Amino acid sequence: MRTHRSTTYAAGLVAVATALLMQIAPVRAQDTEETLDEEGLPSASLVGEAGYAYQGEADIDGGGKFSVNRFDVGAIGRFNPFERWRSTNTLFFSGNDYDFAGGGFASGDPWGTILTLRMVSRLRYQYNEQWGVFVGGVFIFSPESDASWGDSFSGGGMAGVDYRPSDKFFLSLGVAAISQIEDDPRVTPAIILNWLPYDRWAVRVGAIPASGGAATAGEVAYRIAEPLELGLGVLFNQRRFRLNDSGPVPDGIGEDNAMPVRLRLGWRIMPQISLHLLAGAALAGELQIDDRFGNRLGAEDYDPAPYVGLRILGWL
Numbered sequence: 077m078r079t080h081r082s083t084t085y086a087a088g089l090v091a092v093a094t095a096l097l098m099q100i101a102p103v104r105a106q107d108t109e110e111t112l113d114e115e116g117l118p119s120a121s122l123v124g125e126a127g128y129a130y131q132g133e134a135d136i137d138g139g140g141k142f143s144v145n146r147f148d149v150g151a152i153g154r155f156n157p158f159e160r161w162r163s164t165n166t167l168f169f170s171g172n173d174y175d176f177a178g179g180g181f182a183s184g185d186p187w188g189t190i191l192t193l194r195m196v197s198r199l200r201y202q203y204n205e206q207w208g209v210f211v212g213g214v215f216i217f218s219p220e221s222d223a224s225w226g227d228s229f230s231g232g233g234m235a236g237v238d239y240r241p242s243d244k245f246f247l248s249l250g251v252a253a254i255s256q257i258e259d260d261p262r263v264t265p266a267i268i269l270n271w272l273p274y275d276r277w278a279v280r281v282g283a284i285p286a287s288g289g290a291a292t293a294g295e296v297a298y299r300i301a302e303p304l305e306l307g308l309g310v311l312f313n314q315r316r317f318r319l320n321d322s323g324p325v326p327d328g329i330g331e332d333n334a335m336p337v338r339l340r341l342g343w344r345i346m347p348q349i350s351l352h353l354l355a356g357a358a359l360a361g362e363l364q365i366d367d368r369f370g371n372r373l374g375a376e377d378y379d380p381a382p383y384v385g386l387r388i389l390g391w392l
Contacts, residue, residue, distance in 0.1 A: 142177070143175050162200045223320035250267075278295075334358040351386065362375060
């Protein structure tokens with residue numbers, strides 16, 4: 077009977093998390109492979125992390141194929157400048173190395189290595205034990221190697237409210253307005269949920285404003301044993317970037333959209349260091365290329381691609 081109840085409860089948690097993710101599915105991300113938000117990380121003043129992910133070879137509709145190696149490193153710092161105030165600042169740098177082959181969309185290698193520098197600053201005021209408000213800014217540069225950094229900028233701001241009725245539930249609801257490279261600005265929700273509904277279970281949803289919308293991810297996790305946690309997660313990624321002047325579309329704009337679904341095995345190696353192994357598939361993939369003014373030249377879907385990676389986090 078206990079096993080049946082646990083299975084039923086787990087299925088319910090998966091359904092709740094999936095419903096939440098479908099509500100924010102249009103909010104897609106740039107270079108946000110696994111991080112949800114500072115509320116989803118250990119309560120520490122400084123968090124450092126680094127990761128690698130390999131998106132395996134996938135056929136592109138209309139011809140050609142490609143694969144990607146993704147690297148990133150980042151830091152999250154928190155401090156309290158005044159009573160009831162908390163400042164959180166994040167800095168992430170990533171490189172995405174694309175390998176195209178064949179004809180169709182892949183002809184002429186539409187782009188190579190994409191670099192991204194993302195900075196997010198958030199200031200939160202804790203009104204009382206349960207309620208708080210926040211405002212913040214987002215700044216992103218995303219050029220192909222040898223492209224203009226100044227022409228690859230996007231950014232904007234966000235604001236919202238927080239609600240924490242207990243140490244097992246945190247909800248942040250806000251809105252973000254973010255500019256796009258040679259495209260109209262987007263207004264998107266900024267959502268963070270951390271919920272511990274049952275012993276060993278956790279539900280996490282995060283949406284951090286970034287180029288193309290937000291860094292959106294969600295996960296249902298179960299703690300197998302004290303150092304080990306198993307999670308089932310979904311991410312919504314959009315990467316929009318400025319191309320250099322030596323490719324088939326000089327100074328154009330590239331875009332790569334996908335929805336990775338993955339399993340995560342987290343291992344607390346030491347009290348302040350954790351390692352996470354990842355495996356899954358990148359679904360609903362699409363590649364797009366625009367001219368330098370944002371006029372679409374081509375867009376193609378691509379097949380599901382295998383997805384593996386690892387991340388390491390440390391905090392003080």
